[in-house]
Amino acid sequence: MRAAPTQDEVRRQNLGALLRWVHLHGATSRAELTSLLGLNRSTIGALTADLAAARLVAEDTPKGLRRAGRPSLVVRPQSASVYAYAVSIEVDRLRAARVGLGGVVLDRRELPRPRGVQILETVAPLAGFVREMHRRVPAGAIYVGGGVSVAGMVRREDGLVRLSPHIGWVDEPIGIALAAELGGDQPMTVGNHADVAALAEHARGAAAGCDNVLYLYGDVGIGGGIIAGGRRVTGHGGYGGEVGHMVVNPHGKPCGCGSRGCWETEIGEAALLTAAGRAGATGRDAILAVVDAAERGDTTARNALRQVGDWLGFGVANLVNIFNPEAVLFGGTLRDVYLAAAAHVRSRLNEMALPATREHVRLRTPALGDDATLIGAAELAFERLLADPLDAAGSPVPPPR
Amino acid sequence: MAVRPLLEVRGVDKSFGAVQVLRDVAMNVFPGEVTALVGDNGAGKSTLVKCISGIYPIDAGQVVFDGRPVTVSSPKDAAALGIEVVYQDLALCDNLDIVSNMFLGREKRSGIALDEATMEQMAHRTLASLSVRSVSLRQPAASLSGGERQTIAIAKAVLWNSRVVILDEPTAALGVAQTAQVLELVRRLADNGLGVVLISHNMNDVFAVSDRITALYLGRTAAQVRTSEVTHSQVVxxxxxxxxxxxxxxxDPGSYEGMGGRS
Incomplete structure (x- = not known):
């Protein structure tokens, strides 16, 4: 039989809860924390003191309030000095950022990535970005770890990128390779774009407060990040949520994964551009050019968006029936496709999904935009800190300067 | 879920001389939702908005705001209730900066001087609440792009603790990227709890952000439906x-459909 939690465990739990609150919601007064976390005032005082001593939070007197009585101190995350590194490996670009506690992007770097570049070729420039940013970190700042967001399937156990058809990788240990290149002591936590973006939007974006969320990320392929009952659904090995490979058209086009008629062969970048008579073009600008042409009355572009919008609604309807989400977010280039073809997406969804599963579903675009993958990757690293604030604050060794 | 409408239009009639423009029009606007107001040219959308915002008096019917029947006989009355309209022409003064535009005609004063600090703070807070970061507060309106002008015009409407914001074709004449940003802004207004009315001819805009659709046909309310219950072709x-x-x-089963419609 399991014994009752020890005092240490309870304290760790409470420290984590308090830090998580200010990390997600920003500066909050002690009085509010007392009622929000259901702890008494002296406990909040003691927890805040511990976190402040570890330099994870700071306390200020609130400004600009003119109310009677002694103002309650405001607890805020030390965003400028507690940080994680976030790396995002996308089809068309490589990005890295230094993200402060509270999800604030403190510094960032970006490089276009020609399609077909292999793993060893991305590790060096990404590590270069991190080293460059690291030279500008103020003395005494606290490093909590690093996270990587990749357009590919990621093994949960060790962050191995198993298959990334559009990047051309098979079985690449990117987290370890990056850490080795940087000389740090811990591998970076690796996640799939859609999962990581879903995490960020759920934490502090368009899906904040929703427990059941579907995030669809589109570029060349289509990824899905699923949050069910407040938890990320990643499956047994970490490969779940590959909604882009849900077969929607058994007689459809062959897919890069070896199957036929996968959803992404109907709604991915190539599907839209080919239908619009622009086969061979790639990237977001090409997608926006189709939307623009449709807006100006180009019937080929209009029909292409209508067709892709219809297939988008088809897949969303199936997913809405299965997961009954409160919100479906369209990220990456799917944001632009959704906004330009919403009439067709909605119509197909309304025709196909069950009334009970669709009646309260909100279709939304992400609030964090393209930053979602960076903020979410940092979130992977902050997760360790939030689980045990006073232990993790000391442990990971930052990359050497 | 019996949420009460924030704004109810009941049985409104409006004639200009012998021409009856609105006949028994009904529309409900709920807090936290975008209600799309659609209809052909001449269906009465603009007239309805002008009746709600106190520019035209109504001949018959009722406007109910927050459960109370109200008389809106001037735009001032509408503003006092918290109803703001953003018209297509945007009416910003090119020579004034963003803060001055947002407070135009309703400036904050301290003594006899303008209270610039308070106005700047309020403008900043409003823009931040809408996640607008691309503009600087002291930039003259002349230097803004079409999308930014639309954004400032919307922010101006939100500044006054308004509760219902009516947007007349906010994406007309905008480029692709700006249209997307304005649509996201429209959605955010409702997600922040306002009742939003979106007038649009663009079915993608309507389906992208609305929760309900009110369709006008020849001055009458053809239907009020939930966006989750209809298809594009039904709305058309x-x-x-x-x-x-x-x-x-x-x-009418006795007559040939379409024959007497547009007399």
């Missing part, structure tokens, strides 16, 4: 013939 039918299936202004 409501706009063009006034009904779809069993929804809408069903044609």
């Amino acid at each position: 039918e409501l706009i063009t013939v006034g009904y779809t299936g069993s929804i809408g202004l069903l044609p």
